[in-house]
Amino acid sequence: MGRTVTNVSEPTQRSRGSDKTRETIVETALRLFRERGYEATTMRAIAAEAGVSVGNAYYYFASKEALIQAYYDRAQAEHEAACEELLATERAFAPRLGGVLREWVRVSEPYHEFAVKFFKHAAEPSNPLSPFSAESSPARDSAIAIYRRVVEGSADRMDAELRAELPELLWLMSMGVVLFWVHDTSEGCLRTYRFIELSVPLVDRLVGLSHLPGLRGIARDFIAGVHELRA
Numbered sequence: 703m704g705r706t707v708t709n710v711s712e713p714t715q716r717s718r719g720s721d722k723t724r725e726t727i728v729e730t731a732l733r734l735f736r737e738r739g740y741e742a743t744t745m746r747a748i749a750a751e752a753g754v755s756v757g758n759a760y761y762y763f764a765s766k767e768a769l770i771q772a773y774y775d776r777a778q779a780e781h782e783a784a785c786e787e788l789l790a791t792e793r794a795f796a797p798r799l800g801g802v803l804r805e806w807v808r809v810s811e812p813y814h815e816f817a818v819k820f821f822k823h824a825a826e827p828s829n830p831l832s833p834f835s836a837e838s839s840p841a842r843d844s845a846i847a848i849y850r851r852v853v854e855g856s857a858d859r860m861d862a863e864l865r866a867e868l869p870e871l872l873w874l875m876s877m878g879v880v881l882f883w884v885h886d887t888s889e890g891c892l893r894t895y896r897f898i899e900l901s902v903p904l905v906d907r908l909v910g911l912s913h914l915p916g917l918r919g920i921a922r923d924f925i926a927g928v929h930e931l932r933a
Contacts, residue, residue: 731769736816774841780809795856796906803898846873861912861921
């Protein structure tokens with residue numbers, strides 16, 4: 703009997719083709735969102751511009767919201783890669799935090815115009831595109847993980863309980879940076895960089911004082927308040 707020969711490279715080739723198609727759809731969607739606005743851009747228009755059928759577009763992304771989640775994931779991956787060298791070499795808390803925040807602004811620069819137009823959707827508490835929504839939890843968890851690396855890799859002394867809570871608190875701080883950045887009309891978003899430059903030393907001082915006996919109680923009260931509000 704003849705022996706059936708299986709082409710072991712075929713699944714890999716199909717996978718690469720699928721990845722390329724998926725990336726093309728995401729790139730096309732982001733371009734159209736920038737040019738036409740999120741509301742005016744339809745899945746049909748995205749499919750036509752990407753050179754795929756509408757059915758194929760829906761095969762990869764069930765909705766426009768899913769495309770935005772893909773953008774969140776990609777932007778998060780770019781941010782992680784941009785921070786890698788800093789987090790591997792720097793040990794002081796303030797430079798680690800400031801560097802991570804500045805890298806976010808830098809890698810997000812190409813999407814600034816889109817973010818300004820899109821922000822009203824992400825700002826709605828009930829919108830699945832909100833960074834606080836259940837749908838955004840994968841990107842949110844990845845972002846918090848970066849700030850966990852900021853804290854865990856820091857050689858600075860800080861209260862142990864605060865250290866455990868700090869990654870999520872720093873992520874919330876980063877949301878404030880995002881809000882400032884969205885409304886920043888300065889050339890190259892210089893005011894956002896300045897905002898980071900001014901705020902990071904304040905956070906650093908508060909964190910650095912948290913282990914002192916006289917201020918440890920204040921840190922614990924603050925953590926308790928955060929727990930209550932989060933619940």
